[in-house]
Amino acid sequence: MFPKLNLKMLEETKMARFKTKKTKGEASINTSSLPDIIFMLLFFFMVTTTMRENTMKVKIKLPEASEVQKLEKKSLVSYIYIGTPVDKKMYGTNSRIQLDDAFATVSNIPEFVAKERQARDEADRKLITTSLKVDSNTRMGIVTDVKQQLRKSNALKINYSTRKMLAGK
Amino acid sequence: MAKRTAPEINAGSMADIAFLLLIFFLVTTTMDVDTGITRMLPPPVENPDKNIDVKDRNVLKILVNSHDLLLVDGKPGNINTLADKVKDFMTIHTNNPNYPETTSKFIPELGKKVVMTKGIVSLKNDRGTSYEMYIKIQNELARAFNEMKNEKALQYYGVKYKQLVNPEKIKIINKLVPVRVSEAEPENVGGD
Structure with missing residues (x-):
């Protein structure tokens, strides 16, 4: 008698347990911290973002080099772009210089350097680096002209912008 | 008045x-790091002196033409062997008339050392x-110059040049391996 009853009770308790589980349904994941996680990601990207300052009017494929240095302090870098125009129908296929947002000629460079100097603090003016972003198919003639102009306007620290070559190439 | 509970903002x-x-x-986002x-x-020169005398043995002439072909010291060169040639040229060979002149110089911490003082790599x-x-x-x-600096740094300090932190030591290595590259104004033979 006893064992039988015991078994029945056991059966019942088992069923009860099963039933309670079923009534609970699927456990829902707590999503209340999801916004926090997303905000964290958001802040990360906000901090690391540098907005592209200039719209590119020339097409530039940078050459590769292995002995590269990182350009520190982006605020102290001014850029000169040289390459073939993106809009070939309108501007032809000859290499052109782009300063800021517009095409320029070699004679505009001293003016550009002066403007870049004006935009910086007086203490920082000596530290300005001019980064030359030049397409790898450009002829050296135009690059040399730019360099001569930079010399004349005393912007002597330059950086030939290159992509880092992967080792073993 | 009954205490009102603050209305809950729906944060969904x-x-x-x-x-x-x-x-x-x-x-x-553009994550590219500028390298x-x-x-x-060189600073602008008002009246460039055309007659600067540099002894022939002191100059390694590298010429590149409009077809991207190299002429290193009068012989056709190859880009793959250029670094070795420069390194060989800038290595100290005392009393060898085929290599640039060297002088003994006092360098702090290391004492008197023979240093390459006259050798110039000229690129045109x-x-x-x-x-x-x-x-x-x-x-x-x-x-070429970085490898030479590395060699010197390893020799004297046991670490690579880039791993040197002490600015004094970096200065000493830079004195031992002077980077002397000169760029001539380009010629216009092949056209733009």
Whole structure:
């Protein structure tokens, strides 16, 4: 008698347990911290973002080099772009210089350097680096002209912008 | 008056707003780090003296024409062997008339050392040379000098040049391995 009853009770308790589980349904994941996680990601990207300052009017494929240095302090870098125009129908296929947002000629460079100097603090003016972003198919003639102009306007620290070559190439 | 409970703000859409912002920044982010070869241009000279006498043994002439072909010291050269040639040229060979002159110099911490003082690598390109080739040459030159600096740093301090932290030590290595590269004004033979 006893064992039988015991078994029945056991059966019942088992069923009860099963039933309670079923009534609970699927456990829902707590999503209340999801916004926090997303905000964290958001802040990360906000901090690391540098907005592209200039719209590119020339097409530039940078050459590769292995002995590269990182350009520190982006605020102290001014850029000169040289390459073939993106809009070939309108501007032809000859290499052109782009300063800021517009095409320029070699004679505009001293003016550009002066403007870049004006935009910086007086203490920082000596530290300005001019980064030359030049397409790898450009002829050296135009690059040399730019360099001569930079010399004349005393912007002597330059950086030939290159992509880092992967080792073993 | 009954105490009113603060109305609860529905924060369910917060995640959506955050997502939207996140996606905006994801799209606009440019993570590229600017890298490049840094060089100092020579300061402008009013009246360039055309007759600077430099002994022939002291100059390693590298010429590049508009077809991107190299002429190293009067012989056709190859970009792959350029760094070795520069290194060989800039290595100290005392009393060898085929190599540049050296002088003994006092260097702090190390005492008297024979230093390459006169050797110059002269680079001259045509206006028609491609920028890619120019950068390749600049890169090879930089590599040659960096390797020599590494050798010296390993010899005296047991670490690579880039791992040196002490500015004094970096200065000493730079004195031992002077980077002497001169760029001539390009010629216009091959056209732009």
